[in-house]
Amino acid sequence: MTWNDFYELTLKNVAFSDGSMGVFLQKYGLKGGESPESWNLKHPEIIESVHKQYLDAGSSLITANTFGGNRIKLSEFGLESKIKEINSQAIKIAKNVAKDKAIVAADIGPTGKLIEPLGELTFEEAYEVYKEQIEILANSGADCLFFETHIDILELKAAIFAAKDICDLPIIASVTFEKDGRMLTGTSPESAFITLEALDVDIIGTNCGTGPSDMYQTIKNALKLTNKPVIAQANAGLPKLIDGKTIYDTTIEDYVKFAKKMFEEGVKVLGGCCGTTPEHINLMIKEISNLNRENENKKIDDLLLSSRFGYAIIGFEGPFAIIGERLNPTARKKLSEDILSKKYDLFKEEAIKQKESFANILDLNMGIPEANEFELLKEGINILSSIVDTPLSIDTSNPLVAKKILKYYPGKPILNSISLEEDRLSILPEIKKNGAAIVCLPIDSTGIPPTAEGRIKNMKKLLSIIKEYGISEKNVLADPLALTVSAEQKSAQETLKTIKAFKEELGIFTTIGLSNISFGLPERAHINRSFLAMAIQNGLTSAIVNPFDRELVGIIKASDVLLAKDILSTNYVKIYSNENKSTINITKSDKKEEEKTIEEKLYNSILKGNKDNIEILIREALSKLSPFEILNNHLIPAITEVGKLYEERVYFLPQLMLSAETMKNAFSILEPLLKEEGKKSIGRIVFATVKGDVHDIGKNIVILMLKNHGFEVYDLGKDVPNELILQKAIEYKADIVGLSALMTTTMPMMKEFMELQKKEGTNFKVMIGGAAVTRSYADSIGANYSVDAVDAVRLAQKLMGIQ
Numbered sequence: 001m002t003w004n005d006f007y008e009l010t011l012k013n014v015a016f017s018d019g020s021m022g023v024f025l026q027k028y029g030l031k032g033g034e035s036p037e038s039w040n041l042k043h044p045e046i047i048e049s050v051h052k053q054y055l056d057a058g059s060s061l062i063t064a065n066t067f068g069g070n071r072i073k074l075s076e077f078g079l080e081s082k083i084k085e086i087n088s089q090a091i092k093i094a095k096n097v098a099k100d101k102a103i104v105a106a107d108i109g110p111t112g113k114l115i116e117p118l119g120e121l122t123f124e125e126a127y128e129v130y131k132e133q134i135e136i137l138a139n140s141g142a143d144c145l146f147f148e149t150h151i152d153i154l155e156l157k158a159a160i161f162a163a164k165d166i167c168d169l170p171i172i173a174s175v176t177f178e179k180d181g182r183m184l185t186g187t188s189p190e191s192a193f194i195t196l197e198a199l200d201v202d203i204i205g206t207n208c209g210t211g212p213s214d215m216y217q218t219i220k221n222a223l224k225l226t227n228k229p230v231i232a233q234a235n236a237g238l239p240k241l242i243d244g245k246t247i248y249d250t251t252i253e254d255y256v257k258f259a260k261k262m263f264e265e266g267v268k269v270l271g272g273c274c275g276t277t278p279e280h281i282n283l284m285i286k287e288i289s290n291l292n293r294e295n296e297n298k299k300i301d302d303l304l305l306s307s308r309f310g311y312a313i314i315g316f317e318g319p320f321a322i323i324g325e326r327l328n329p330t331a332r333k334k335l336s337e338d339i340l341s342k343k344y345d346l347f348k349e350e351a352i353k354q355k356e357s358f359a360n361i362l363d364l365n366m367g368i369p370e371a372n373e374f375e376l377l378k379e380g381i382n383i384l385s386s387i388v389d390t391p392l393s394i395d396t397s398n399p400l401v402a403k404k405i406l407k408y409y410p411g412k413p414i415l416n417s418i419s420l421e422e423d424r425l426s427i428l429p430e431i432k433k434n435g436a437a438i439v440c441l442p443i444d445s446t447g448i449p450p451t452a453e454g455r456i457k458n459m460k461k462l463l464s465i466i467k468e469y470g471i472s473e474k475n476v477l478a479d480p481l482a483l484t485v486s487a488e489q490k491s492a493q494e495t496l497k498t499i500k501a502f503k504e505e506l507g508i509f510t511t512i513g514l515s516n517i518s519f520g521l522p523e524r525a526h527i528n529r530s531f532l533a534m535a536i537q538n539g540l541t542s543a544i545v546n547p548f549d550r551e552l553v554g555i556i557k558a559s560d561v562l563l564a565k566d567i568l569s570t571n572y573v574k575i576y577s578n579e580n581k582s583t584i585n586i587t588k589s590d591k592k593e594e595e596k597t598i599e600e601k602l603y604n605s606i607l608k609g610n611k612d613n614i615e616i617l618i619r620e621a622l623s624k625l626s627p628f629e630i631l632n633n634h635l636i637p638a639i640t641e642v643g644k645l646y647e648e649r650v651y652f653l654p655q656l657m658l659s660a661e662t663m664k665n666a667f668s669i670l671e672p673l674l675k676e677e678g679k680k681s682i683g684r685i686v687f688a689t690v691k692g693d694v695h696d697i698g699k700n701i702v703i704l705m706l707k708n709h710g711f712e713v714y715d716l717g718k719d720v721p722n723e724l725i726l727q728k729a730i731e732y733k734a735d736i737v738g739l740s741a742l743m744t745t746t747m748p749m750m751k752e753f754m755e756l757q758k759k760e761g762t763n764f765k766v767m768i769g770g771a772a773v774t775r776s777y778a779d780s781i782g783a784n785y786s787v788d789a790v791d792a793v794r795l796a797q798k799l800m801g802i803q
Contacts, residue, residue, distance in 0.1 A: 003143050003170050006060055006103045010203065010229040010268040013292070016285050017061040017105075017233060017271030018054035019278065025050075026246065032692025032746035033719055035077040037069050040089040047090070051097040057278035058285040061271070062102045063146060064094040067109040070133045076112075076694040076719075084136050091140035105172065106142035108133060108159060114697060115155045117382040118185060118657050123158050123408060130162040138167040146172045148233075149208045149273075151184040153195055153308065154410040160199050161407065164433070171201040172269075174231060176209040181218045186309050186652025189222035191411060194306040197228050198412035198435025205231030208273040211238060211250045212258035220265045225311075227300050229268035234258070236275030239744045239772055246744040248275030256283050263288050303437055303474055303509050305361060306411035309652065310389030312360040314477070314509050314542050319560045319571065321542035322553070323393055323414075323511065324359030326350045327380070329368050336368050339376060342612045345604075347380070348387055355388045357547035358557075358575070361414065362388065365395040374401045378408050385410050386609065386654040393439070393544070402427045406434040413437070414477060420444040420462055428469045437475045439511060440466070442498075448481055450488075452497035455480060459506060477511045477542065478502045482535075485527065486520035492531060496538045503539030511542040529555055536563070598624070599634050606638035606666070609658025614666045627673040630666075631710070639663050639708050643790035656789070657701070663708035681712035683800040686729045687738035689718035690749035695742040698770060698789075702738070705789040706796060713738075722753045729764050736799055738792070739783075741770040751781040765799045767792065 009015035025036050028046050040047055051062050069087045074080045087106075094104040111129055113121040134145060145163050150156040156173060163171055173196045175183055182188055187195075189206070196204040204226060206219055212234040223230060237250030259270050270288065272280045302315030314321045327350055329336040338346040354362055362384065366376035373396060384392060393414035396402050402415055403426075415431055417439035418424040431438050442449065442458035449455045459478055466476065480498035483491040495512070502510050512535065518527035529552050532543060536559045545552060557575060560566035596604070598621045605614050621630050642659040645651040651659075687703055689696050696718040703713050714732050716725060729737050741747050750768050757764060766783040769792060778785035784799065786792035 001060060001098075001100055001102055003103055006143075007170070007202065007229075009060060014263060014267075014288060015060050015269045016058060016281055016289075017231065017269055018051075018057075018059040018063055019233075019272030019276030019281055020236075020274050021047075021050055021063065021065055021067075023246070023275055023277065024053075026745055030745070032690075032743060032749070033077075033694070034692075035068065035074065035079055037065060037067070037074065037086050037090065038077065038079060040065055040086050040093065041082070044089065044093055047093050048097055051094055053278045054281060055097055055102055057282040059271070059278075059281055060102050061105055061146075061269070062094050062098045063105050063107045063148075064090040064137075064142065065107070066090045066133070066137060067107040067148060069137075070108070070111055070129050072111040072113060072129055073109070083133065087133060087136040088140040091137060091142050095141055103143040104141075105144050105146035106134075106137035106140075106169075108137070108145060108147050110150050110152070110155060112695065112697065114185075114657075115152055115158070117386065118152065118654055121155075123154065126155050126158040127162050130159040131166055134159075134163050134166045138169055142169060144170040144172060144202070146174070148174045150175045152410075153183070153185070153187050153192060154408075157195075157199065157407070157410070160201060161433070170203075172203040172205070172231060173199070173201040174205045174207045174233065177206055177215070177218045178209055179214060180649055181214075182649075182652065184653055186654055187410075188310060189219050190225055190311045191306040191309065193222045193226045193228075193230075194304045194311050195411050195435075197226050197304075198306070200435060201228070203229045203231050203269060205233070205267075205269065207231070207233035207271075208235055211235055211248075212255050212262070213250075216258045216261050216265070219262070219267075223266045225300060225304060230266065231269035231271065232259075232262045232267045233271040233273045233276075235273050236277075236280065238774070239275060240774065241744050241747050241777055246275070250275075252277075252280050252283055255280055256287050259284050260288055260291070263291065264293055266293065301474055303477065304412065305391035305414060305437060307389055307391045308385045308410040308654065310391070311411075312391050316503065316509070316539070316541065317565065319565050320536060320540075320556050321360045321511075322358055322547055322556060323361040323363050323542055323544040324354035324357075324390075324547045325363050325513075325515070325544045326354050326546065326548070327362055327384075328365040328395070330365065339366065339380075340368065340371060342379075344379075344383055344610065344612070348383065348608055348610075351384055351388050354547050355390050358553055359390060359547040361393055361542070362390050363393040363395050363416065363544050367395075367397065373398060374404055377401065377405050381405070381409050386658055394436075399423045399427050403430045406430055406436055409434070409436075414439060417441050417479065418462075420458055420465075425465060428466065428471065432469050432471050435475075437477060438466075438471070439477045439479055441479050442481065448483070450491070450494065452494045452501060455494075455498045456501050456505065459502065459508075463506065463508070473506075473508055476508050478506070478508045479511055479513070480540075482512045482514065482517040482531070484519045485517055492517060492534075496534055499535055499540050500538040503541075509541045510539065511544065512540065513544045515546070525549060525551070528552065532556070533559065602630065602634040602666075603638045606635055606659055606662055607641060609655060609662050611658065611662040611665050614662050615669060618666055618669045622673075627670045631670055631674065635663060635666055636709065639705075643705070643793065646790050653701075657704075660701070660704045660708055664704060667708060682710045682802060683735040683796065684712045684714070684732055685736045685738050685796065686714045686716060686725065686732055686734040687740070688716035688720035688725050689740045689742075690725075690746050690753070691719060691721045692749060693741050693743055693746035693770075694718050695770075696740070698742070699738075699740040702740070702769070702786075702789045702792045705793050706738075709793050709797070711796060722749060722756050725753060726756055726760060726762065726764075730762065734764055736796055737764045737766045738796075739766065739768045741768070741773060744772045747772055747777065750777075750783060754781045754783060767795050767799065
């Protein structure tokens with residue numbers, strides 16, 4: 001079987017991949033602290049046996065045992081020097097089994113590190129790590145690359161870039177959603193699918209994380225937003241440790257029942273992840289192969305955009321899209337000063353208020369004279385991607401900056417803009433690579449055509465060039481060019497004619513910078529509003545406007561009703577019947593920043609994650625408040641509110657991490673002063689990832705949150721023997737021992753620690769957690785369970801008698 005044969009199956013009806021490798025290796029004796037990939041060299045016959053069982057079950061795709069085969073993951077086992085051997089041997093084993101009956105996918109998992117701004121790994125470092133592994137896999141004969149179990153869309157983007165730069169192998173890209181229906185870093189299924197389709201991988205989808213029933217609920221709406229084949233590989237339910245064995249709680253029959261539902265919703269490739277077996281695959285094939293879908297998903301012809309958290313749609317049939325213009329420092333001295341000082345208070349405030357004022361997209365312009373526009377745009381993207389769910393329009397007149405900046409955006413943005421001028425056209429390869437949408441200006445070397453006919457002619461030329469780069473017209477936002485009517489009154493009529501022609505003749509979406517039309521006239525708002533209403537009637541689909549203009553927004557929302565784009569007037573009624581209330585209040589006061597007290601500024605800095613200016617605020621606050629007052633009365637309440645917002649899923653991991661890092665910076669200044677005042681920690685905690693487990697992202701987040709709440713935490717690292725944990729707990733006179741485990745194979749170490757305690761006569765309070773750990777398991781061994789970092793703080797406080 002070739003890749004084309006496999007892909008043809010997905011287009012005709014359905015194809016089937018394989019299931020879990022890990023469940024077999026554990027059965028055959030894989031230990032918790034052992035690299036599964038090392039078995040490619042130590043036990044090739046077992047790896048071959050697993051592949052053969054899936055092939056015999058009917059799988060058309062065999063996944064090579066290379067999931068943790070990147071340099072970073074292998075280094076955790078001291079195997080980085082064997083990266084070529086391990087990866088090439090895995091492909092060889094799989095190819096020997098698959099022969100012409102199935103294709104072999106090179107499995108590529110995450111590095112285990114968080115990428116900037118969530119972690120310390122840079123985009124470039126991630127790219128190089130993936131490039132190294134992919135080059136080996138491609139040269140070893142893999143039929144395709146399969147990126148699995150990714151939790152950060154930006155890290156996955158780096159991996160996809162590396163793949164496309166190294167080889168032309170087909171790409172399957174699969175992400176993992178948590179129980180709440182989002183990736184660990186907050187990305188929704190809709191946003192993930194839009195982003196991956198924009199990056200032009202061949203198949204997109206999801207694996208791991210949840211059982212089939214949750215996976216079905218998570219992805220069924222997102223399936224309507226993609227034209228790509230979708231793969232779904234659920235776990236066999238939740239793992240439970242029973243009599244030392246890992247048992248998954250979903251029966252094969254129930255697994256197949258929900259696989260059928262996913263098939264009916266449009267999933268084109270079905271397989272399994274943790275806990276699934278050849279029996280799961282075989283029964284799926286028997287039950288689903290000959291079924292037909294009643295309704296195939298219709299082709300998506302709208303322009304779809306995404307951010308890390310959310311998405312936006314621009315189209316002819318749906319509501320008008322508002323692009324907020326308030327993040328442009330041009331002629332805005334206060335905003336420029338706020339950005340250059342790196343405070344970003346006004347910047348963040350304007351972003352959030354625009355979102356609350358119904359902006360669907362935010363235009364980001366960082367063109368400040370003499371400033372480093374690239375660095376400012378990068379910082380702006382990092383900030384906005386952590387505080388709002390609106391996609392961005394990246395607005396720069398510098399082609400060199402445009403080429404460099406797109407890769408750092410964790411989603412599908414708009415780039416504003418290109419024209420027929422040669423330097424602007426040079427951006428097109430990067431636009432294609434990043435899958436960005438693009439604002440197109442019908443301008444050539446002679447300038448702006450004065451008539452609609454001239455603009456239409458130029459746009460046709462531009463569209464022809466764009467097509468040569470493989471960029472779809474549905475990713476184009478054509479700007480009909482709203483010129484100043486005070487200089488040429490008839491220009492407005494030409495712009496309206498252009499809008500209509502762009503829609504009816506060229507079938508492309510449109511946008512304008514609205515405020516240009518009224519420049520130089522008094523009471524400009526009247527001109528802006530009247531012209532916008534006319535433009536919408538002629539087919540305008542979006543505009544860069546001031547969303548704080550309530551009357552202007554009212555015209556837009558009313559137009560949606562009158563043009564039947566707001567079905568049953570649902571949005572209009574929701575907004576204007578006083579039902580719309582913001583669910584987030586991330587400022588303690590509605591005052592302007594300069595009017596806030598130092599106490600309010602401290603609180604809001606933690607709440608918003610303003611880590612760059614927290615030191616200045618702490619120094620200022622110390623002139624009137626004691627270190628104890630700053631910490632207990634202002635910082636702790638703020639980080640507690642962050643935890644509440646995180647639990648309510650208003651905040652996600654990026655906001656939690658930003659606030660935690662800000663709190664960490666604040667505490668580093670206050671800590672020596674608190675010791676001078678005689679302030680003691682509220683409890684000592686020894687924390688470790690148990691023996692055999694090399695995962696520590698979750699542990700590190702928990703520790704950061706505990707320290708921010710006044711605990712003294714001793715981090716022993718990962719893969720730590722119970723004897724050492726107990727020794728350090730005694731040495732540091734710990735009040736609590738914290739244990740983390742990601743895998744069911746390492747969970748028994750927690751039970752063994754409890755038994756070691758009993759044997760040694762110690763009685764430390766023990767809190768446990770991790771992806772595989774459950775409350776029932778904690779109860780069974782006499783430990784205390786926390787579900788996440790926020791809950792861990794609450795539990796630790798309870799164990800110390802604070803609550």
